[in-house]
Amino acid sequence: MRSLTQAPWLKVLIVLMLSMLWVTTAQAAGLLTRAEFNEGAVTPKSMSALTFGPEGILFVGDAVGAKIYALDTGDRTAAADQEPLPEERDLEGKIAAMMGIPAGDVLIHDMAVNPISQNVYMSISRGRAAWNSAFLMPNDIGNASILLRMDKKGNFSEVKLNKVRFSAVDVPNPIAEDKVHRWKETKLRVDAVSDLFFHQDKLYVAGLSNEEFASTMRVYDFPFKQQKSATKLEIYHGAHGKWETASPIRAFVPLKIDDKDHMLAAYLCTPLVSFTMDQFQDGKAIRGKTLAELGSGNQPLDMVAFERKGKTRIVLSNSNRTLMIFDPADIKKQSEGITSEVAHKAGVPYKDRSGVQVQQMDNFNDKFLVMMQRLPNGKLAMYCYNKDWL
Amino acid sequence: MIWICLWFGLFDPSQQAVQLEVTARSVMVTGLPATTLATLAAQDGATSAVRVYFDRNDLVNLADQPALMGQWRVVGERLQFQARFPFRGGYDHLLVIQPEADEVPQTFLFSLPAPEKPPAAQLTGIFPNADTVPANLLRWYLFFDRPMAHGYAYRMVRVETPSGDVVAAPFVVVAEELWDPSHRRLTLFLDPGRIKRGVGPRQSHGLPLQPGRELELVIDGRWPDAHGSALGQDVRHRFRVTAEDDRSPEPKAWRLSVPKVGERTPLQVTFDEVLDREQAKRFLALADGTDTAVAGTWLVADDGLTASFEPAQPWRAGDYQLQIYSRLEDLAGNNLRQTFNRPMTGDQVGAGAHRTITRSFQIR
CATH class of the missing domain: 2.60.40.3710 (Immunoglobulin-like)
Incomplete structure (x- = not known):
């Protein structure tokens, strides 16, 4: 009878079992473990744009500091329900009372919802420079340095940045700090990061580079590596009747059209453009497909996509137009992009819903979007919007 | 800068007076009864036993106004509230001390002086x-x-x-x-x-x-x-x-008072009508015979009827050109190229590109 130790099939089995165990552990570890966060203080110069990834990871785009931070918020307790937030009719007033300033000195720059906890995060500046044009955005007149978290009951707490688990990466070749907008006369640097989105382990960052062809989409693998990918973007602005490269994407979301990954992007004054994700390649200059012209004198403020009861919808909020609700089927039908001058509205149709001056939007949970809207009385309200109505 | 406020009679008169010392970001309370301090000291500094409200002077109709962000602690015989952000001068701040939820809250007002405003604009x-x-x-x-x-x-x-x-x-x-x-x-x-x-x-x-x-x-x-x-x-x-003014300014009709060589007396230009003073500052220039700009300063009179050019150096002999950009307008928006109101006849549209109009003179 041969001894057990001499049985080669048993060795193979042990090795197999061990390797299976290792694979399982690595997968379960997830992004949070693989991200190799440092612990310490982060000092962003401007928390210009926020978006959530999985596992409570908050991405912060710092346009002035030309950096992207991934923060481990530690916020991983699942929300108990799919109910909405209580309506807040004076969000700035509430924040102002906590910061010890008049409501007019509170400026909210961006908002992101942690999909796990349904806690709302907002980047805020305390005080601001003078506002003298309807086209100035919060990042034009203040640098957000405070990060607040609001729980589902409407209670606030500060996300302390002096001791936080984080990982950071540079935004290479950002638009130079001394460059000035052609007619707004504001510093273009605040648009080095204009919006960001996490999708399938990659962080997509829109903004301006220091190239003459300034509008750029950067794609970062996450966990961050030293790699960089920057694609130059050109779009046809039908209302201006020309190809443009100077203006950054103001808001974007990923969208599957015909099983192909696309990026849907909105620009100032107000072209809606699609890119296919496979177009994004480092160093390339690519052209988007202009799907629609949504009206002049308007700033697209935020964009959100969701799937509800088997239907996908894209919602765009505007400074000077209603909420616009797009159906991917209509986007799909727009087989040709706009490439010649058109009147100020053209292209993909949309449903409109009341809600002008909705400054911020995000998916709150399965049933609701959360919105911040400037009311006619001047106050900033925050409320949930039922997705079934859109 | 420390601002000291005194409160007498809010507490039992046999007690020491309560004093508040307010700095840019903290308020230090002394003179609180030992029992109050002991109850507070037993609590966590993040509870709402001590809180400050911005821009309030009482607890009436507080509604859901949240308290200032900050932390408090008992240090020896003193209570300190440390605000997250500096107190804004010129606003009331209401300090509330309520060691137990079923106790009547004690309130104290403090404020830092408002930043001094410059004199009102005129x-x-x-x-x-x-x-x-x-x-x-x-x-x-x-x-x-x-x-x-x-x-x-x-x-x-x-x-x-x-x-x-x-x-x-x-x-x-x-x-x-x-x-x-x-x-x-x-x-x-x-x-x-x-x-x-x-x-x-x-x-x-x-x-x-x-x-x-x-x-x-x-x-x-x-x-x-x-x-x-x-x-x-x-x-x-x-x-x-x-009446409406429907004619363009006519530089040919402007009077030039030409100074003499070696002087720094300004060149005086008298317009044929009142011109847009703010535009005149930008649309007038002076060049020498080689079309080089002459260094100096333009001054347009308050009434918009005259302008003068003072050279940086004494005048040198030679040919000069007063250069007037044709966008220069009178009060009715009539520029040197066209009037604001004009009859449209036939297919006559526009009036050609803007250009620089010159008046030549010599200095001897």
Whole structure:
């Protein structure tokens, strides 16, 4: 009878079992473990744009500091329900009372919802420079340095940045700090990061580079590596009747059209453009497909996509137009992009819903979007919007 | 800077007086009863036993106003509240001490002084400032000595008749408001649609300034400057409206008073009519015989009728050219190339590109 130790099939089995165990552990570890966060203080110069990834990871785009931070918020307790937030009719007033300033000195720059906890995060500046044009955005007149978290009951707490688990990466070749907008006369640097989105382990960052062809989409693998990918973007602005490269994407979301990954992007004054994700390649200059012209004198403020009861919808909020609700089927039908001058509205149709001056939007949970809207009385309200109505 | 406030009689008179020492970001309370301090010391410094409310002077109708962000702790015989952000001067802050939820809260008021405001801005000038203007006046400029607040321009300027009636909608409303970068010069456009002949608004509403009328431009004293201080008194500028001006300025008719060689006496230019003073500063230049700009300073008289050029160096003998960019306008927007109102005949559209017009002279 041969001894057990001499049985080669048993060795193979042990090795197999061990390797299976290792694979399982690595997968379960997830992004949070693989991200190799440092612990310490982060000092962003401007928390210009926020978006959530999985596992409570908050991405912060710092346009002035030309950096992207991934923060481990530690916020991983699942929300108990799919109910909405209580309506807040004076969000700035509430924040102002906590910061010890008049409501007019509170400026909210961006908002992101942690999909796990349904806690709302907002980047805020305390005080601001003078506002003298309807086209100035919060990042034009203040640098957000405070990060607040609001729980589902409407209670606030500060996300302390002096001791936080984080990982950071540079935004290479950002638009130079001394460059000035052609007619707004504001510093273009605040648009080095204009919006960001996490999708399938990659962080997509829109903004301006220091190239003459300034509008750029950067794609970062996450966990961050030293790699960089920057694609130059050109779009046809039908209302201006020309190809443009100077203006950054103001808001974007990923969208599957015909099983192909696309990026849907909105620009100032107000072209809606699609890119296919496979177009994004480092160093390339690519052209988007202009799907629609949504009206002049308007700033697209935020964009959100969701799937509800088997239907996908894209919602765009505007400074000077209603909420616009797009159906991917209509986007799909727009087989040709706009490439010649058109009147100020053209292209993909949309449903409109009341809600002008909705400054911020995000998916709150399965049933609701959360919105911040400037009311006619001047106050900033925050409320949930039922997705079934859109 | 430490501000000490004293409260007597709020607590049992046998107790020591409660004192607040307020610094930029903290308030230190001394003189609290030992029992209060002991109850507080047993609690966590993040509870609401000690809290501060911004811009409140009592607890009535507090509604859901949250307390200031900050932390408190008991240090020996003192209670310290450390605010997350500096206290804003000029606002009441209400400190509430309530060691137990079922106790009546004790409240104390404190504030830091408001930052000193600079003196209120003053209106320093109006252009045109003459007592007559053409009925097709295109712009008014208002000048202030300090930066003004944004958002009041069209509420704080009006045109009135002698009986006090307000002339309806004389200005075109530009939401951005047309301020210079220092926010000290405002440009007001009289509604060009009511000035241009053959255009709907003029046909339906007529000229904003009717010829022959006596009117007043009123600058409201409630107009706030950048620090929120009102101008003070209303300023009234009375003027008479004359006939429409439908001719372009004519540089050939300008009188030049040419200085002598070796002097630094300014070159004097007298226009044939009042010109837009703010444009004249930008659209006049002086070149020598080699078309090189002469260094020096242009000064346009307050009334917009004359301009002078003082050279940086004494005048040298030679040929000179007064260069006038054809965009220069008179009060009615008539520039050197075309009038604001003009008949459209046949297919005659536009008047060619703008150019520089010259007047030559010699200095000997």
